[in-house]
Amino acid sequence: MKVLVTVKEVAEVGDDFAIEGTEIAESDLEYDLNEWDDYAIEAGVRLAEDGIADEVVALTIGPERSEETIRMALAKGADRAVRVWDDAIADSFLDVDTKVDLLEAVVDEEEPDLVLTGVQAADDAFGATGVALAERIGFEHAAVVNDLELDADAGVANVRRELEGGVEELTEVDVPAVLTVQTGLNEPRYASLRGIRQAQRKEIATKDLADVGLSPDDVEGALTVTSMYEPESESDAEIIEGDADEAAGRLAEVLREKGVEA
Amino acid sequence: MDFDLTDEQKQLREEVRRFADNEIRPIASEHDREESYPYEVVEKAAEMGLIAPHVPVEYGGVGYSAIENAIIIEELFAVDPGIGLCISGAGFGAEAIMEFGTEEQKEEVLPAVTSGESLLGSAISEPQAGSDVTSIATRAEKDGDEWVLNGSKMWITNGTVGDYFVVLCETDPEIEDRYSGYSQILVEADRDGFEAEKITGKMGVRASDTAEVYLDDVRVPEENLVGQRGMGFLQLMQFFDETRTAIAAQGVGIAKGATERALEYAQEREQFDRPISDFQAIKHKLAEMRTNTEAARWLTYCSAWSVDADPDRATALASMAKEFASRIAVEAADEAVQIHGGAGYVDDHDVERLYRDAKITQIYEGTTEIQKNIIARELLGDGIGV
């Protein structure tokens, strides 16, 4: 079985940042592996370690800088990686549909049995890419998966899905399938020192638009960012710290101040 | 000349930092206060391959050089020197076995250490023998096909938690040459007559286990001799360049950790209606801390580089790096407390702990004074004495 894991390098900001036009200043951004994807990688690598997957391929859409992030997936145990990028991609805002175009092209070439994605990306948080990809490539799918057992012989993934309101659903999904992975599915490992060493020699194949059979017009997204601003905070939240005793004391104090009487 | 780290080294640094932030930072204070050994995190570190990473791949290590070792140590010590020492010191003495041990010793000890199954220690110092290593009094005598050890060892890292110790002892007192007649012998902690007593009340690195070790007619098979009989002290000296570079990296880490915390606090704390980082006096402190850390780091990397690339220069460079980085660590921790004001004087801020931890780097693995003696000796070119 071949597993394809999509990973994204996401931009993170600290408390202080500047907005330049419709973007956050580049100097205020730090890049890291999307948290959800870390769990997806772990799931893929464990399938390989359990002898279920023969190959785990990491796939990203990102500029050269994102190789740092994808190399972390290789250090954790993915066998090789594919990175799709093109100047034309850099020039437009990538909406879900466009991402799916790009991912679909790689899926067609790689022919995986299982695609693992994160539930969402920490930066633009659409939470749609995995499911939209499944629809496009005609795979079964399960979203927000927080438990996974794969029966390779039967070709069935037994998954637990986290739904709204604390409801959980147990489902069987026939492979080939796309699963969008929720944090908490597993405990992602640290890349081992040996893994880091080996990752330097693993392949990261880069593909531009021509390589995946698309043209710059195809990545012209339907979405544009029209403005970027920091919302005003309307009230303050207090986070009560300390042990149960202290916390209870402080809580009582706040309630009393607000006029709650026993 | 190129001052950039390789992609692999950068990735290594990033992942070790993530490990230290997530696994060590939350428990550092607790282990410091309780003087307790952090078994769990040492086990996790072993899983990641952080223990004795310089051991060759065939014995379970990663085969890392002194530079990668320095990067790892720096990141661990920046978060917590106590637990950092537990991790980076879990394989103390491994060099001797790697370089001089028999195939059997390597196969028995090295994979056990890198996997975190066993802890190793290096027992050199004694109550009467610190800076002057050649004054050790622990004796090993041959009795049939066994060595019989008698004596006591002082300040031994991992003393009560360790499974194996490379013990420096005198085997051939009749040899007149000052540096010969000593041997390194591998001693298992479960041998009859081996006893270790934990030393409590340390000022810093309190998570690390330090003990006095008593050897009372401890018998080990003759195969436990590491390397050549009578050559123990000279064998030991061969690793000073590496081990001192490692202590220099500890100093760099502490200086970096102190600077980071001071920088953060200075931007948060307001007095006279502005962050204290607006005051030139504070700015200059931060600038100096940062500059000194950078200087210490590159001297340490240079020393690490010379271990493999230019061994003739390594002795002086390692002593310079160790002396300078440990001094910078103590100074930076001092200034970090100063920048925290009263808040830095109590243990709810990390800088209080770093201030106590920093001092050890000027003492172990050859004191500051000894390093200066070595640097001067190399300068003046007179023999190997201290």
Ligand SMILES: Cc1cc2nc3c(=O)[nH]c(=O)nc-3n(C[C@H](O)[C@H](O)[C@H](O)COP(=O)(O)OP(=O)(O)OC[C@H]3O[C@@H](n4cnc5c(N)ncnc54)[C@H](O)[C@@H]3O)c2cc1C
């Ligand atoms: C936490 C901790 C962990 C340790 N871990 C280990 C370990 O794992 N294994 C081990 O074998 N040892 C270990 N040590 C011991 C350490 O290496 C010694 O403490 C160190 O070598 C100094 O020896 P000493 O304490 O006897 O000081 P001394 O040698 O008595 O020195 C006292 C003072 O005299 C100065 N001095 C001595 N000789 C000279 C000279 N020739 N010129 C100028 N000044 C001089 C010293 O610099 C120092 O200032 C550890 C110590 C500590 C505190």
